[in-house]
Amino acid sequence: MNDENLGPTGAICYDLPSPYIPHAATGLLHLPRFIAKIRKDLKGELPASYQRNYCRGFDRFLCLHLGVDPEDVIKVVREAGSDEAAFESKLLTLFPEDYRVAKWNRELVQKGMSEMGQEALQKAKESMLAGHRTDIISFADVLDLDEGRIH
Numbered sequence: 001m002n003d004e005n006l007g008p009t010g011a012i013c014y015d016l017p018s019p020y021i022p023h024a025a026t027g028l029l030h031l032p033r034f035i036a037k038i039r040k041d042l043k044g045e046l047p048a049s050y051q052r053n054y055c056r057g058f059d060r061f062l063c064l065h066l067g068v069d070p071e072d073v074i075k076v077v078r079e080a081g082s083d084e085a086a087f088e089s090k091l092l093t094l095f096p097e098d099y100r101v102a103k104w105n106r107e108l109v110q111k112g113m114s115e116m117g118q119e120a121l122q123k124a125k126e127s128m129l130a131g132h133r134t135d136i137i138s139f140a141d142v143l144d145l146d147e148g149r150i151h
Contacts, residue, residue: 010049013040018149019058019108019140025088027101029108030140034059038077058108058139065104066095112139 016036023031037054040046046054053059055070063070072094080087112121117139124142125131136145144150 011047012147013047013050014147016040016147018144018147020144022105025092026095026099027105028062028099029105030058030062034062034073035077038074042074042078058111061107061111062104065100065107068094109138109140112142113137 017032019030019033021032022029023035037046037050037059040050041054055063055074059070063073073091076087076090076094080090111117121136121139121142122131124139125133125136128142128146130136130145133145136142136150141150
């Protein structure tokens with residue numbers, strides 16, 4: 001089943017986790033979402049509207065934070081298949097010993113709060129017909145709005 005509809009930004013996947021959901025083993029925000037996007041892409045189910053930021057945007061920022069290549073994360077997902085225990089083990093082996101969770105999580109939730117970021121955030125909100133919304137203060141909020149977790 002393909003859990004998507006069309007919205008102002010293109011196809012919307014309502015089944016992706018919020019960027020605010022932490023990874024169970026590391027506590028890193030956005031990691032479950034990146035993993036879910038990889039799985040969708042490997043099945044040929046990641047819509048074009050998500051391809052623009054796939055392995056870029058938050059995905060790339062997270063990988064830069066961890067010092068890993070996004071392609072290496074994709075390889076771990078591909079090779080583990082449906083074996084979650086093997087996947088988690090290989091993933092944690094790929095990552096550095098110190099995930100610097102607080103640093104990454106703070107950065108993620110603040111994306112869009114700098115002066116330059118606020119301009120880009122406003123443009124994104126306007127493209128979604130939400131330019132008037134004052135409760136959407138970060139790019140993670142934009143994703144949650146787009147995917148129906150914020151109304």
